[in-house]
Amino acid sequence: MTVASSVSAAGPRERPGDGWRWLRRVGLVLLAAIPTAALLVFFCYPVLTLLGRGLFVDGRLDLSAFGDVFARPRMRSLVAFTIWQAAASAVLCLLLGIPGAYLLYRKRFPGRAVLRAVLTMPLVLPTVVVALAFKILLTPGGPLGSWGLDETVAAILAAHVFLNYGMVVRTVGSSWAVLDDRPLAAARSLGATPLRAFLTVTLPALGPAITGAFTMVFLFCATSFGIVLILGAGRLNTLETEIYRQTQEFLDLRTAAVLSIAQLVLVTLLLVVVAALRRRTDTTQRLDSGVRRPTRFGLGDAVAAVVTTLVALAFLGVLGTLVLRSLREPGGGFGLANYAALGTVGQDNLMLVPATTALANSLRAAALAAVLAVIVGVALSVVLARRPRSRAARRLLGAVDGFMMLPLGVSAVTVGFGFLIALDSPPLDLRSSPLLVPIAQALVALPLVVRMVLPVLRGIDDRLRQAAASAGAPPLRVWWTVDLPIARRAFGGAAAFAFAVALGEFGATSFLATPQRPTLPVLIARLIGRPGELNTGMALAAAVLLALLCALVLLVVEAVSGANARIGGF
Amino acid sequence: MNTHHRQIRPRAKAVRRRVGWPAAALAVTAVLLAGCGSSDGSGSSAGSGSSAGSGAGTTGAPVTSNGAGTAGDQAGTSAAAGADASAASTVGGSSSAAAGSGGGATASAGPASAVSSVSSPAPESVAPVAPGSAGEVTLVTHDSFNMNKKLIADFEKQSGVKLTVLAQGDAGAMTNKLVLTKDNPLGDVVFGIDNTFASRALDADVLQPYASAAAANGADKYAIDDSNRLTAVDYGDVCVNVDHTWFTNKKLAEPKSYDDLTKPEYKDLLVVQSPATSSPGLAFLLGTMSAKGSDGWQDYWRQLKANGVKVDAGWEDAYTVDFTGGSETGTRPLVVSYASSPPSTVKDGKATTGALLNTCFRQVEYTGVLAGAKNPDGAKKVVDFLLSKEFQQALPEQMYVYPVTAGVQLPAEWAKFAPVADKPATVDPQQIAENRQAWIGEWSDLMGQ
Structure with missing residues (x-):
């Protein structure tokens, strides 16, 4: 493989190389072991503890619960609905997102950076706000009430696309941006139609990014709570909403444990299938040569432009609904009263802290989460990018890769309650630690970082590393001089994205944040849960601010890391 | 090979000089960790904001020193006591910090200080009273808990209790x-277990008996447990709310009762919540059960x-x-909400909505000392505090609920626009605990949910 093979190939003369190799191996194992251990402690242990409470009766494992639960037709249909709505959401997201990724990451046009940021904004909106925005649009008295989509699956799918579109565009786009276009040009010059060239050259090259994006969207949608609950009006249920109901409402841990295991099995199956797919499609993606031949504006470009424009218009429609409603003043008319009120503690001290303070809480937690996620995610990607010769080692790496995605697919309620009963004694009494929120957010953001960074690291031409190594550079130095400069903008993009995800994260946060230190999404939920036009207005104003802030952060981080620029040639 | 090499090296140097990012990242992490770990302690990292919000000229020094001390402990180790104090804000700082009685700073006026410490920074006359004699008490409550900071500071001063509020989701989650x-x-x-969840807590033995003397003046009316493990603090009615404006405009008489809601003139006008996912939804269902009987509600x-x-x-x-x-x-002028909702819709001195008082179910919220409490004596003082006149009086404006204590005055707007039901429906908590799942299941089947 990489440096190691080149060093050993150079023969026994280079003794120091062995020492380095040993050191590097230890280093690599540690890089993978630390996040794995963190996941075992902060995720697996709590979840298994809670499942144990449900399944062990008087110290004996009682598996009859499975029969009881799945004997009910309702439960079986839950599983089916969970799978199909998540799969449909993910496929829709890909169909709409791939053209977007092309346009926003391969084409240059004025306002591109802003458009990218706008399309990612929904990601930070609390799901309850997104659900209400869709409901406002679709309810019989709303602007689109005549479409008859209120309380339908279509509404749920649309909201899921709205929330996750940015994730697809960014994940696929960051790979596409550094894709070598020479094979495509070769295919075209050999007579392939643009469509055929796209399907046989570009699409396979983007395989890892696309399967990664699909997996993430699927997991997010399979565990989506607020959207399904509100837009499904309690009638449409998924495993997630049912686990929530059984745990929160009935404290029926036995049923909840069975459903959680079903969720785990489902997620694991998906990850195994995706890993198999990825092994097949994982041709080394070659990096951009940096030489871009000017291409004529083709049919493909037109399709991408039309699709993306339509998506952007729909997004603006939903975001516009929110903005308009946030500007409606309690006394009638439009103005900034709701925004001004955010500096206060609300009617009757409802918010406990002004939105500005909640914003500071949010920013602090999200920044910490992003830093944690990027450090751990990059470290992990460095390991996962290796292609060990032994089949077993490759399998192991694949397993670790999939393992990191697991938290996305498991109910926040399960993790939250598990935390309470598992991590309740020293040295792990974290039940009320303020570090819990950033840790939980980092767990959610970690897989996103890996999905964005890994394809790029894998695409780096090994010859560059070998060249550096044979010139005497130690491994860290090789990484520093080769990998880092090339992947820098992917890191920047991933950092911005992790920050955005952490900023909007609500599921785990609402479980862990206390009202005296609420994050902004928690505050929004609190405001929206009370009558009074001002409260609703303030909640929506805070949501709009959150989205704007996210866009701003994305723009700044990308500008600083050069993620918007084209990389210099090699 | 060599050419590659030459191209790479200068670039790398440039990168290093420009960023040195791992070091920067580590530094940022350290700062953030410190920030997250300590901002609970009152004055520390959130301090810049908090002192701005509180009284002029005072630095809140006593609070800061105390807060920083705890914060240090939390960040480092997670010793049980430290961790307890950590998540929730320290509502009171040290007793010496809370000493200044209601000085001009008026704790409630310092919004920013709410992040962490609720105690008002000591004004000019710092007169330390008996330091922390009753120790620390952690109050577990729901997310809707909300209380005037001055009131809590005064309580801490009088009782010597250092109160930490730990919110744990809604009443059910808690x-x-x-x-x-x-x-x-x-x-x-604990504060906030309601009558729909009371039996779950009682059956699981999470509470210990405490008969507060203050319960005799109204709270006893809502007693549900012979051994006094739960004591009522407040109540609220869940009723159908009506949009007066809509009915006036349509020149339609407003419905009055459960039966009216099924009449053709009110077709397609009512929106309710699913009892499976919503607490007012369940309350309304229970109300109809109480009114129509165990055999009549389905019909x-x-x-x-x-x-x-x-x-x-x-x-x-x-x-x-x-x-x-x-x-x-909106397209529906009738909604299930609270009897306390209408005051939020007051325009030009008139509420545009009202509650149908014949359709109410009463939710009662209880407090109790937790079994296995580290500081049961302090906990009892908190129970007494929740029943005190001051706390009871503040309940409507702070938490949108009615006080249980007799003779407590309601805010003027409440007296006008949020009257309570004369004969609200109630259902035995034991019944609710036993049948909750079955009833909701039956309702779901009935409604095709």
């Missing part, structure tokens, strides 16, 4: 968490369904999207 953590309780005292709901009742998942979507009184996109 009760469940108490049940799950029974062997290693989250705190010393009543069939009629409601035939009359076009809309079922939403939660209060938010029902009230802020579908209710005409809460949203311009």
